[in-house]
Amino acid sequence: MRIIYDREMCQGHNRCYMGAPELFDVDDEGCAVLLVEGEVPSELEEKAQFAADNCPEYAIELTP
Ligand code: SF4
Structure with missing residues (x-):
């Protein structure tokens, strides 16, 4: 599995960081x-x- 992160779409809610601090800062x-x-x-x-x-x-997004 790979993570595709689109900075342009990010609005900074920080849910990713709260839920997965090992993966997101x-x-x-x-x-x-x-x-x-x-x-x-x-x-x-x-x-x-x-x-x-x-x-x-x-x-x-995630890819297999
Ligand atoms: S959850 Fe993470 S990636 Fe999604 S908008 Fe919020 S900060 Fe950005």
């Missing part, structure tokens, strides 16, 4: 920063799914 403008490049470690896949499901701007 927050920048100075309050927008998400993706911390993982490439494959998401298997133990974090559930958190990646949570972040994608809870982003109100659909800025986070």
Whole structure:
């Protein structure tokens, strides 16, 4: 699984960071920063799914 994050769509609700701080940080403008490049470690896949499901701007997508 990989995470595709679209900075242009992000509105800074920080739900991703709250739910998955291992995968997302927050920048100075309050927008998400993706911390993982490439494959998401298997133990974090559930958190990646949570972040994608809870982003109100659909800025986070997952690929197999
Ligand atoms: S939940 Fe979505 S809109 Fe909010 S900070 Fe994360 S990526 Fe951005």
